[in-house]
Amino acid sequence: MTLDFDLLLSEIRAGHHRSIAKAISLVEKGGGNAEGLIKLLFTFTGEAHLIGITGAPGVGKSTLVDALIKQIRKQGLKVAVLAMDPSSPFSGGAILGDRIRMQEHTLDKGVFIRSMANRGHTGGLALATYDAIRVLEASGFDVVIIETVGVGQSELAIAQTADTTILVLMPAAGDDVQAIKSGIMEIADILVINKADLPGANKTKADIVSNLELVHQEGQWQPPVILAVAPQGEGSEEIWQAAKQHKEFLVEKNLLQERRKAKIKAEISEIVAVKARARFLDRIDDSPESQRLLTRVLARELDTHSAANNLISDLLRASSGTN
């Protein structure tokens, strides 16, 4: 069955959920069809506010996202959620979570939720996610939320592709707060202390605020620290206001394009890396030279790095011949 790209594109542009889901499945598979589709719809991207939400497992990100969806819908804006679920190789969580969460918003055409499971080869998830974001942008969603567990490298990279990154924490006691601080400053535009009805929320907030003040520089964005109790929706309006203010700040200071340039550079370098790996894997199985190198590494006659360097030279020679 050949794909009618023009039909698919017009359906995506019209916001048909089934076509959007189909397009995301297509980019998850990767390959020529995915590239063809992205090429076609890329011109319609770049308008959505990309919001990354990240944090350790168990801090209540999903419930917080649901509360945010309600805030965003109140304003009549359309919102899509891409939820990374890196635990799925073990828990099957993506599919289960999807089903439960989709039910709640199933009748609302202004909300689209999709989990992306962490299967397939390394690098695949990041690429599929970048492309899935393009699909959602082209579908006319005003806000695209990318929810990640934020523990793995690729998950972190995905969170950082956003215009606005929200880090979700929980009230912590004693030493934990100290430990939390180290990584915060670099990635978070907004900090949320969720489950703020637990003990220690105010102290955690005070600690983080004073720490943020230490590193704050004149003219830079000052990340707000917001207390939330997601199941009751507490804090969600404040978070949404802060996200909008952050994007306005980026636009006013001419930082939005600068940020996006850095992100697109990272994205393209990721694509280059994945393509280079794929070219290598294509070649290794039917190249006698590659097999010989592998055998020598296995016999410990040659080290892995030297083998990789040899293979890259080999690859470059072959490519420049056929290019």
Next chain:
Amino acid sequence: MTLDFDLLLSEIRAGHHRSIAKAISLVEKGGGNAEGLIKLLFTFTGEAHLIGITGAPGVGKSTLVDALIKQIRKQGLKVAVLAMDPSSPFSGGAILGDRIRMQEHTLDKGVFIRSMANRGHTGGLALATYDAIRVLEASGFDVVIIETVGVGQSELAIAQTADTTILVLMPAAGDDVQAIKSGIMEIADILVINKADLPGANKTKADIVSNLELVHQEGQWQPPVILAVAPQGEGSEEIWQAAKQHKEFLVEKNLLQERRKAKIKAEISEIVAVKARARFLDRIDDSPESQRLLTRVLARELDTHSAANNLISDLLRASSGTN
């Protein structure tokens, strides 16, 4: 300060902990020094039993590893642990956990524990870990345990680099068991149900055993399912025996080299991918052509995949000219 590689190698070979730590820091940094060192010591690798231990956060992997260390030491074998801590960008967990765990074994020269934090660029952790495993193999450790949280892609890839992979679970109730099953079969050589003093342990075990029997094929390894209570050391002897039996099975069936060949192929392809990305990033900043492509993508005149393809061609042309 220039590095005396020969001195470092002889100290590594003699099992000096400070030199091993220094070498691992070197491979974490990557680059020429790391490659030079790996080249030198690669011939001394391949003898250790590589055991991967993975599982979701909170199942008690670290305590289980500590119990295993005691079993392995009882036999007079030397054991090293590489603990991936992907939560560290937020929690700083790697360093803290390291300190606590090192103290217990600090006077035992036959035990080496090192946490590898999940910092640096994507792909970096996997490469650093592969190389750190080489350092530990060359140091004469009989067993190298690679402990990962097993939620991110790169962590999973690292766990799968082992000869024997142990998946740690907890007693689960109802639907959870069903969900757990899906991903188990492919990666686990040994299944451990830790915290077996919690309710549901026997049912979880029975469910997993019956599920494993369904997919078991004659002549294949039958993954044992072991109940454990790590803080009391319960189950740790059985786990260690199972790990040894698994390696014997691989050797008897001539599967060990076959497995290692597949793993080394994956490892080299990872190195190729990382090197390709690095070459690209080196070029993009001072190549006017690359900058022009980036600007066009940012203006949505060109899509990311087409830009990546252009850049790869550009890279191949440049490389084949200078090679």
